[in-house]
Amino acid sequence: MAVSVRDVAELARVSVGTVSNVLNRPEKVSPDTVERVQAAIQELGFVRNDVARQLRVGRSRTIGLVVLDVRNPFFTDLARGAEERAAEASLSVLLGNSDEDARREAAHLDLFEEQRVFGVLISPLAHAMPRIERLRAHGIPAVLVDRADEDLSFSSVAVDDVAGGELAVQHLLDLGRRRIAFVGGPMDIRQVADRLTGARRAVARVPGATLEVVETDAQTVLAGRAAGERIRERPRDERPDAVFAANDLLAVGALQALVMSGSVAVPEEIALIGYDDIDFASATVVPLSSIRQPSVLIGRRAVELLLREAADPRSPREHVVFQPELVARASTLGRS
Structure with missing residues (x-):
């Protein structure tokens, strides 16, 4: 029988709402309570149902990242930077490799939209902007990495x-x-x-x-x-x-x-x-x-821009341009 949030709450002697805060907003809970709830989670072997949570809140805790060629160490370093910053916000990164192929790029974006990802980071091919605009129209923020769009309507992080x-x-x-x-x-x-x-x-x-x-x-x-x-x-x-x-x-x-x-x-x-x-x-x-x-820094900064837009979709778009060396x-x- 699956262990529920209520079971964790009873063992930790806290409310169901407190367990939810520990799982999703631990900064709102005292350290002692967080420790007690986490001990109960470990003792009971509780595993959160992220699918159910996703249905309730409308988005997952996953960021979709689409790169041009995962074999290129520049993009693997960029992904590492994105993962580091995402982890600090209790998010994970799902990597998609377009392999410079428009059909593969579109398939990754379709999957990310179906999965209701938290947001998308993408190094897009030239024609991809209408598809990315559709993501944002459906409530999924997007940030461009390693390039900017012509009209600067999307936040971006790139090198000149x-x-x-x-x-x-x-x-x-x-x-x-x-x-x-x-x-x-x-x-x-x-x-x-x-x-x-x-x-x-x-x-x-x-x-x-x-x-x-x-x-x-x-x-x-x-x-x-x-x-x-x-x-x-x-x-x-x-x-x-x-x-x-x-x-x-x-x-x-x-x-x-x-x-x-x-x-x-x-x-x-x-x-x-x-x-x-x-x-x-x-x-x-x-x-x-x-x-x-600065490949790792590009990934980190892109996640920061994505977090900002997710918190306030009306916030001004930012365009970070690093100088090469x-x-x-x-x-x-x-x-x-």
Whole structure:
């Protein structure tokens, strides 16, 4: 027979309402009472019925998080930050991976809506905004992570990717490189397009500098390796002297293609810089220069904005934009 809240209340010698407060609003109950109720819960083996609670209050204690590619350590770090902050508010995070696929993204949002989640954090594909607007119309707040929408109608937490792309290529130009290749794609992903825009701005300021685009169909190590192989197979005098990859996974793949064959020296022949500064960047065969994003902090801040909107849906939308940071290592500077 299942243990009820009433059973816990009787053993702890408190009211049913006090047990409910301990479960949902412990800050309203004295520490001694909380300890007594928790002891009763443990002794009886009580497990709360979150489904029933969800039906009563209209939302769960779960935040839905949709990311573009869970294989990318940037997004796993972002999720870690979101989980840390959510736990402080007695919430959990359910992770959905869109894999840059619009149908998978829509399926995750449908599931989160059916589950009446507390709110949604999403790094959306370009066309997703009408679907996210529907969530909010149904009482589910949403915050955009790693990008903002055009009309700023949703709160967002992101990094200035245009500035990041500009910073990366300016670093290459400052080192005397003039034939820059941008490796990245798909171009309908806002972050990729913004980083390319920044790269073009930096090149436009330097007479004689050029920028070519080596487009990829994904942001993975394999896609980066394929792009690197295409560059490596060119005659030496037709290769770029520097590569800016739209993320570190692409940069790692390009580095493998260039270095592992032994035919191209990095950075002597081709300097290479990535984006995100994932943990693995400093441990590659040639430590990878990168543009750092505060991934954990982005996740934490996004949850804070979501909590604020859930408490007051009419509160002003906030748009937090972090500035990127150059981390220069051997792939552009050479070995010290």
